[in-house]
Amino acid sequence: MTAQVPSNTLVPDTRTRILDLAEGLLLERGFNAFSYQHLAKALGVKPAAIHYHYPSKDDLGTALVARQLRRLRKWRDLPRVAELPPSEQLEALFAVYDTHLGQDRRVCLFGALAADFRTLPAPMQAELRTFNRELTEWLAQVLAVGRATGALRFVGSPAAKAVQVLTTLAGALQVARVHDEIPFQVIMGQLRLELFAA
Amino acid sequence: MTAQVPSNTLVPDTRTRILDLAEGLLLERGFNAFSYQHLAKALGVKPAAIHYHYPSKDDLGTALVARQLRRLRKWRDLPRVAELPPSEQLEALFAVYDTHLGQDRRVCLFGALAADFRTLPAPMQAELRTFNRELTEWLAQVLAVGRATGALRFVGSPAAKAVQVLTTLAGALQVARVHDEIPFQVIMGQLRLELFAA
DNA sequence: TTTTATGCTTACTAATTAGTAAGTAAGTTG
DNA sequence: CAACTTACTTACTAATTAGTAAGCATAAAA
Numbered sequence: 001m002t003a004q005v006p007s008n009t010l011v012p013d014t015r016t017r018i019l020d021l022a023e024g025l026l027l028e029r030g031f032n033a034f035s036y037q038h039l040a041k042a043l044g045v046k047p048a049a050i051h052y053h054y055p056s057k058d059d060l061g062t063a064l065v066a067r068q069l070r071r072l073r074k075w076r077d078l079p080r081v082a083e084l085p086p087s088e089q090l091e092a093l094f095a096v097y098d099t100h101l102g103q104d105r106r107v108c109l110f111g112a113l114a115a116d117f118r119t120l121p122a123p124m125q126a127e128l129r130t131f132n133r134e135l136t137e138w139l140a141q142v143l144a145v146g147r148a149t150g151a152l153r154f155v156g157s158p159a160a161k162a163v164q165v166l167t168t169l170a171g172a173l174q175v176a177r178v179h180d181e182i183p184f185q186v187i188m189g190q191l192r193l194e195l196f197a198a
Numbered sequence: 199m200t201a202q203v204p205s206n207t208l209v210p211d212t213r214t215r216i217l218d219l220a221e222g223l224l225l226e227r228g229f230n231a232f233s234y235q236h237l238a239k240a241l242g243v244k245p246a247a248i249h250y251h252y253p254s255k256d257d258l259g260t261a262l263v264a265r266q267l268r269r270l271r272k273w274r275d276l277p278r279v280a281e282l283p284p285s286e287q288l289e290a291l292f293a294v295y296d297t298h299l300g301q302d303r304r305v306c307l308f309g310a311l312a313a314d315f316r317t318l319p320a321p322m323q324a325e326l327r328t329f330n331r332e333l334t335e336w337l338a339q340v341l342a343v344g345r346a347t348g349a350l351r352f353v354g355s356p357a358a359k360a361v362q363v364l365t366t367l368a369g370a371l372q373v374a375r376v377h378d379e380i381p382f383q384v385i386m387g388q389l390r391l392e393l394f395a396a
Numbered sequence: 397t398t399t400t401a402t403g404c405t406t407a408c409t410a411a412t413t414a415g416t417a418a419g420t421a422a423g424t425t426g
Numbered sequence: 427c428a429a430c431t432t433a434c435t436t437a438c439t440a441a442t443t444a445g446t447a448a449g450c451a452t453a454a455a456a
Binding site: 113117118125129167174183 | 385
């Protein structure tokens with residue numbers, strides 16, 4: 001029996017390479033815009049090899065969102081993130097979206113799947129809801145502490161502000177896709193102007 | 199020769215019925231999630247009839263966005279909208295998004311097409327950019343006058359705030375799709391709380 | 397009344413899709 | 427070494443896709 005987790009070699013196993021490639025295509029072109037043939041051709045294998053690792057596209061999609069959820073939890077609990085003061089935690093979040101922008105203007109997971117949501121398999125929908133809920137709860141906590149300590153400023157409840165800010169961030173990457181990086185930077189500037197206490 | 203514009207009968211012509219149906223499917227399920235077969239079956243005609251009116255799906259998609267752009271311009275210039283005070287113009291905009299929410303949680307045009315943007319035909323991309331640009335310019339003007347007259351309140355430039363607010367509105371409908379109406383209402387409440395002067 | 401344009405249908409093609417079944421080479425384990 | 431497992435390939439199916447070409451009924455125009 002071989003390991004199910006990728007080994008620490010320079011080149012990841014096929015299973016991981018499929019997921020990486022599919023993730024890129026999802027965030028750059030949308031879930032309904034790539035096929036097992038695309039994946040196979042890009043990886044230099046036959047389509048059936050993809051089916052071997054992920055029997056159906058539903059399985060692949062679900063695995064994709066599940067991995068993002070695991071990454072979110074890992075990132076959130078990282079000492080270099082969890083132990084930061086709130087305003088820097090917020091900047092760390094902004095940096096994630098900035099990274100997406102830098103990677104050929106990828107949208108975020110939520111922004112990539114929201115429009116086609118009803119065409120997605122139920123397990124994928126469930127994972128995405130969990131992903132979004134946990135991210136929102138994390139940000140609400142950051143905002144609550146940030147305001148309490150005087151580092152952050154906003155009206156309304158931390159929960160409401162968290163929903164609004166995350167929605168705006170997802171949208172900002174979409175606007176960057178449709179136009180260019182400028183509106184994204186404008187939105188980020190606006191968020192900083194409003195949130196960081198003077 | 200018959201008229202190219204729909205007549206004033208109760209039932210619209212096939213050309214318009216195709217566009218109406220396609221618009222609904224686009225906003226409810228995404229652009230890559232419906233085919234000419236779906237349209238044909240739902241309208242009780244053969245797929246070739248759709249091709250007769252819109253030779254390719256590119257043509258259909260472009261016609262769809264073009265119509266939305268015409269509607270935006272018409273709405274914006276309507277006396278009952280153009281002659282409103284800024285805060286009520288903003289509420290009129292919010293009401294449009296509220297209508298989308300009420301129509302089976304349809305996302306807005308921008309939110310429906312942003313993720314798949316790179317898979318869209320160039321003319322469709324161009325129309326969507328124009329649509330978004332004109333809507334943003336309109337809102338920037340509303341915000342500028344609103345702040346000048348003391349009815350609206352925000353920091354930063356009207357143009358920046360307009361980009362941010364529209365992005366948030368588009369995202370709000372997407373969040374409603376993924377979860378339920380509650381986060382949408384939460385975001386709207388937050389926007390009103392922040393924008394309308396006390 | 398002949399002609400022409402409109403709005404379709406029927407019948408088709410070529411490509412692509414997800415998915416399956418059977419086979420196989422190489423490595424792992426008992 | 428024998429049995430088994432892993433990670434594929436080859437070869438296939440059935441469905442769906444966009445799109446085309448030709449035919450036809452109806453209605454409007456000359």
